[in-house]
Amino acid sequence: MIDVAICIGREHDPWLVALAVFVCCAGAFAIVQMFGRAQATHGAQRAGWLFLTAVGAGATIWCTHFVAMLAYRAGAPVKLDPVLTIISLIVAIAGTGVGFAVAARWRSLTSRAMGGALVGLAISGMHFTGMAAYRVDGLVEWRAGYVVAAVLCAVVFAGAALAALGHERFGRYRVAAGTGLLVTSIATLHFIAMTALRITPLRLSDTALEAGQGQALALATALVGLVVIAAGAAAAFIDRSTRSDAMQRLHHMAMNDALTGLPNRVGFQEELARQLALAGAGRAQLALIAIDLNRFKEINDVHGHKAGDDVLVALAQRMRGEMARDGTVARLGGDEFVATLRFQERAQLTDLVQRLQAVLEAPLSLNSFEARVGASIGVAIYPDDAADAESLTNNADLAMYRAKSAGSLAPCFYDAPLDEAIRERREMANDLRVAIETGALGLHYQVQTSVTTxxxxxxxxxxxxxxxxxxPISPAAFIPLAEENGLILALGEWVLRRACADAVEWDHQSKVAVNVSPVQLSHPELPRLFHQIMLDTGLPPRRLEIELTETAIIANREQSLHVLRQIKALGVGVALDDFGTGYSSLETLRAFPFDKIKLDRLFVSELEHSPQAVAIVRAVLALGKSLAIPVLAEGIETEHQLQVLKREGCDEVQGFLLGYPAALPLAHPQEAPAAEARSA
Structure with a gap:
C-alpha cells in the first residue's frame, strides 16, 4: 500500500489524477443507473440498455485509464499506438457487456458476483491492452505480485459492486454501495498496476509527451468520456422519468373514476383507512355517507346512456363543490356515491348532509332535457356505529337501503335495531341465491283428487x-324475498325444471302443477323456457299445469295474457289460483279460457259455520260449470268440508285431509288417498 501511495503521490500529476477520479466516479454512477434500467426491462429493451451500459462502462474505464496514464510521469519520451488504443476501448466495451449481461440474465447473488468478476477482468484486459499501446523510450519491467494484486482487486471489487446492487441488505444504499465499489475496482486496478510498472529511461525527458500535449490530451479524453457518460445517464434519467410519469398516470387511473374524476372504490377504501386513522388519533368522529341516486335508471331508459353519463358528471361536480372544504366524495360504481367527513360537532354533519341532499334534488338542465334526480342517503358514524372500515361501510349502506325502501326524502342515520333486520334479510337473500345456484332447495308435492271418484x-x-x-324457512318468507332481490326468475326456473324432471320418473301419468309469480309472467321469454324444459326433461305438455293469481295478470294485462296464450298453445294447462280474493273479476275469466279455477282456502275453512261461505262456494261452482271450467277447492282439512263440497258439485279438492305435502308423491293415482290422509 505504501508503494501504491508513493506511486500516486510522486509519479503522477495530482490534477490529472483528480480529473481521472472524477471521470471514474461520474461514469460509475451512470453505469449503475443504466444497469438498473437493464434489470427492470426485458427482451429488446433489456438488450438496448445492456448495450448502453457496456458503452458507458467502456468509456468510463477507458477514459479513466488514459487520463490517469497521461498523469503518470514516465521520465522518458512516450508515444501511443493508435490501433492498440482503439482495441483497448473495444475490449472494455465487449468485456463489460458480457459481464453485465450475465448479471442481468440470472438474478441470483452468485450470478451477479460472476458477472461482476467478468467486468473486473474486462477492466484488467482494457488496462493492460492500453499499456501495450504505451510506447516508452526505455526499459519496461513488470512486478508480477502487483499485477496479480491489481487483477484480483478489480475482479473482487467489481463482483462485489454488482452483488451489492441486487442485495436487499443494502436497501436504499444499493446505488451508493455499487457506485463506490465499482470506482474502487477501476481505481485500484489502475494504480496498483501502475505501481507494478518500472521504467528505466534510455533517453531522459521531463514529460512523457511534448510540453502541454499531455494535459490537453487528458482534458480532451475526459471531455469525450464525460459526454458519452452523460448521454447514457441522461437516457436513464429520461427513461426513469417517463416511467415515473406513466406510473403516476396508471396509479391515477387505478384510483379514480374515469367518467367523473372522483376517487373510485379502491381509492375510496385507501382514503377511508387514512381518515379513520386520523379520526382515531385526533379523537374526532368520522361520518360515512352512502348515496344512491333515485331516478337515474329512468333517465338512462328515456334519454340514453350518454345523458346518464352527463347527469353523473354534473352531480359529481356539485358534490365535489360541497365537499371541497369539508371532506371527500367518491363514486363506487353506477349511480352509487359515498362521502366522508371528520367532524367535532354534530351540526357540521347535519349541515353537510342537508347541502348534499339539496344539490342532488336541485333541477339539472342538460343539453336536451331537464331532470330532478334526488337520492337516498344513509349515514353511519365512527366510532358510535362501527369501529372499522368494513363495518362502517356496511352500516352506512344499510341506512341508505332503509331510506330507499321507505321512500324517505330525509337522510337515514344508522339505527341498529332497524338496520340489523335489513342486514338479516340481505344475508338471507344472499343465502337463497347460493341455495338456488347449488340446488340446495327441495320440492314437496301435495295431492289433488277428484271429489266424485x-x-x-x-x-x-x-x-x-x-x-x-x-x-326450515317458510315459503311465505323466502318467496317475497326472492321477488325483492331479483331471484324469482332463477327460483321459478329451478322449480319448473325439477318438477318436470320428477314427474317424468313417476310410474303414473298424473299432472304436476307449478306456481308462476307475477315477475315470471311479465318475462317475454317464459314460453320459450317452458318449451325448452319440456324438451330437456321429456315431460309431455298435457301433464304440466301452471297456477297463477290474478295479481300476476293485473300489472300488465295485455302482455300477461299474450304470454299465457303462448304457454297454453304449447299444450300446458293454466289454472287461476286463489280465486275469490284479491283482484278476482269475471272479466279475467272472460278474457282467457282457464283450464281450472282454484277456490281460495279462506272460504273452505268457513264452510262448517258460515252460510255465507257456503253461498259463495255455491256461486263459484255454478260460475265454473256455466263456463265449463273445473273448480278445485284448496285447504280441505275435515270430512265435513269434503262432504259439503261434494254435495255442492265441486270437481277437485286439495288439503291436509287428503295428504300432507311430501318429498315425493306416495299414493298411486288409482288408490283412494283417504286412508293415507286419516293416518297422517
Missing part, C-alpha cells in the same frame, strides 16, 4: 328451503 288428478309442487343455520 277419489282418484288422484295431480300434484302441486311446493318449494321448500332448509337453511343450514336457521333451519
Amino acid at each position: 277419489g282418484e288422484v288428478t295431480g300434484y302441486e309442487a311446493l318449494v321448500r328451503w332448509t337453511h343450514p343455520k336457521r333451519g
Whole structure:
C-alpha cells in the first residue's frame, strides 16, 4: 500500500489524477443507473440498455485509464499506438457487456458476483491492452505480485459492486454501495498496476509527451468520456422519468373514476383507512355517507346512456363543490356515491348532509332535457356505529337501503335495531341465491283428487328451503324475498325444471302443477323456457299445469295474457289460483279460457259455520260449470268440508285431509288417498 501511495503521490500529476477520479466516479454512477434500467426491462429493451451500459462502462474505464496514464510521469519520451488504443476501448466495451449481461440474465447473488468478476477482468484486459499501446523510450519491467494484486482487486471489487446492487441488505444504499465499489475496482486496478510498472529511461525527458500535449490530451479524453457518460445517464434519467410519469398516470387511473374524476372504490377504501386513522388519533368522529341516486335508471331508459353519463358528471361536480372544504366524495360504481367527513360537532354533519341532499334534488338542465334526480342517503358514524372500515361501510349502506325502501326524502342515520333486520334479510337473500345456484332447495308435492271418484288428478309442487343455520324457512318468507332481490326468475326456473324432471320418473301419468309469480309472467321469454324444459326433461305438455293469481295478470294485462296464450298453445294447462280474493273479476275469466279455477282456502275453512261461505262456494261452482271450467277447492282439512263440497258439485279438492305435502308423491293415482290422509 505504501508503494501504491508513493506511486500516486510522486509519479503522477495530482490534477490529472483528480480529473481521472472524477471521470471514474461520474461514469460509475451512470453505469449503475443504466444497469438498473437493464434489470427492470426485458427482451429488446433489456438488450438496448445492456448495450448502453457496456458503452458507458467502456468509456468510463477507458477514459479513466488514459487520463490517469497521461498523469503518470514516465521520465522518458512516450508515444501511443493508435490501433492498440482503439482495441483497448473495444475490449472494455465487449468485456463489460458480457459481464453485465450475465448479471442481468440470472438474478441470483452468485450470478451477479460472476458477472461482476467478468467486468473486473474486462477492466484488467482494457488496462493492460492500453499499456501495450504505451510506447516508452526505455526499459519496461513488470512486478508480477502487483499485477496479480491489481487483477484480483478489480475482479473482487467489481463482483462485489454488482452483488451489492441486487442485495436487499443494502436497501436504499444499493446505488451508493455499487457506485463506490465499482470506482474502487477501476481505481485500484489502475494504480496498483501502475505501481507494478518500472521504467528505466534510455533517453531522459521531463514529460512523457511534448510540453502541454499531455494535459490537453487528458482534458480532451475526459471531455469525450464525460459526454458519452452523460448521454447514457441522461437516457436513464429520461427513461426513469417517463416511467415515473406513466406510473403516476396508471396509479391515477387505478384510483379514480374515469367518467367523473372522483376517487373510485379502491381509492375510496385507501382514503377511508387514512381518515379513520386520523379520526382515531385526533379523537374526532368520522361520518360515512352512502348515496344512491333515485331516478337515474329512468333517465338512462328515456334519454340514453350518454345523458346518464352527463347527469353523473354534473352531480359529481356539485358534490365535489360541497365537499371541497369539508371532506371527500367518491363514486363506487353506477349511480352509487359515498362521502366522508371528520367532524367535532354534530351540526357540521347535519349541515353537510342537508347541502348534499339539496344539490342532488336541485333541477339539472342538460343539453336536451331537464331532470330532478334526488337520492337516498344513509349515514353511519365512527366510532358510535362501527369501529372499522368494513363495518362502517356496511352500516352506512344499510341506512341508505332503509331510506330507499321507505321512500324517505330525509337522510337515514344508522339505527341498529332497524338496520340489523335489513342486514338479516340481505344475508338471507344472499343465502337463497347460493341455495338456488347449488340446488340446495327441495320440492314437496301435495295431492289433488277428484271429489266424485277419489282418484288422484295431480300434484302441486311446493318449494321448500332448509337453511343450514336457521333451519326450515317458510315459503311465505323466502318467496317475497326472492321477488325483492331479483331471484324469482332463477327460483321459478329451478322449480319448473325439477318438477318436470320428477314427474317424468313417476310410474303414473298424473299432472304436476307449478306456481308462476307475477315477475315470471311479465318475462317475454317464459314460453320459450317452458318449451325448452319440456324438451330437456321429456315431460309431455298435457301433464304440466301452471297456477297463477290474478295479481300476476293485473300489472300488465295485455302482455300477461299474450304470454299465457303462448304457454297454453304449447299444450300446458293454466289454472287461476286463489280465486275469490284479491283482484278476482269475471272479466279475467272472460278474457282467457282457464283450464281450472282454484277456490281460495279462506272460504273452505268457513264452510262448517258460515252460510255465507257456503253461498259463495255455491256461486263459484255454478260460475265454473256455466263456463265449463273445473273448480278445485284448496285447504280441505275435515270430512265435513269434503262432504259439503261434494254435495255442492265441486270437481277437485286439495288439503291436509287428503295428504300432507311430501318429498315425493306416495299414493298411486288409482288408490283412494283417504286412508293415507286419516293416518297422517
